[in-house]
Amino acid sequence: MLIIIVKKHNIKVIFMITLFLFCLIIVSSCKNILTENNQTTTVSFREIDSKGLNPENIPTQKVIFRNQQSWEIFWEKYGKKVAPQIDFTEYIVVGVFLGPKPNPGYGVEITRIQKVDSQIVVKVVEYVENPNLGYADVIVYPYHIVSFPRTEGEIVFTVEQKFRDEE
Structure with missing residues (x-):
């Protein structure tokens, strides 16, 4: 009788292990299908500005410029000089503005732009003060503006x- 109980227990264990492995195979194959279907392309970009505006007047925001008119209106409102020339038939401009921050420990940088399927993904690093470092008490207004080749799709x-100061 004891031998039968052990065998039934072994069958349950083997069944559970088999079921677990089967589920693991299914889940891993689904992940491969999802990642294979995403078409990701790195998009080259160039910096337009990170110093030429009066950023103290610009609210915290992310901006997208697809035409000359909106670009010039923005630059007239916030710029210290004439707006950089952009050929909007060829390029799109995006920018990130953090608003006022209490010290130079804060900053922002657009680090990568990728086309993922039909979306353009703008990857932004927002730097915050490192609690292990000291900073001058100076109000800063971090921002970064870049352009990239015009492409259709939602920008996120x-x-x-x-x-x-962290790598």
Whole structure:
């Protein structure tokens, strides 16, 4: 009788292990299907500005410029000089503005732009003060503006926060 109980227990264990492995195979194959279907392409970009505006007047925001008119209106309102020339038939401009921050430990940088299927993903690193470092008490207005080749699709921003001076 004891032998039969052990055998039934072994059958249950073998069944559970088999079921677990089967589920693991199914889940891993689904992950491969999802990642294979995403068409991801890195998009080259160039910096337009990170110093030429009066950023103290610009609210915290992410901006997208697809035409000359909106670009010039923005620059007239916030710029210290004439707006940089952009050929909007060839390029799109995006920018990130953090608003006022209490010290130079804060900053922002657009680090990568990728086309993922039909979306353009703008990857942003927002630097925050490192609690292990000291900073001058100076109000800063971090921002970064870049352009990239014109492409169709929804533009989305993803933001990652890092401590300043952290690699």
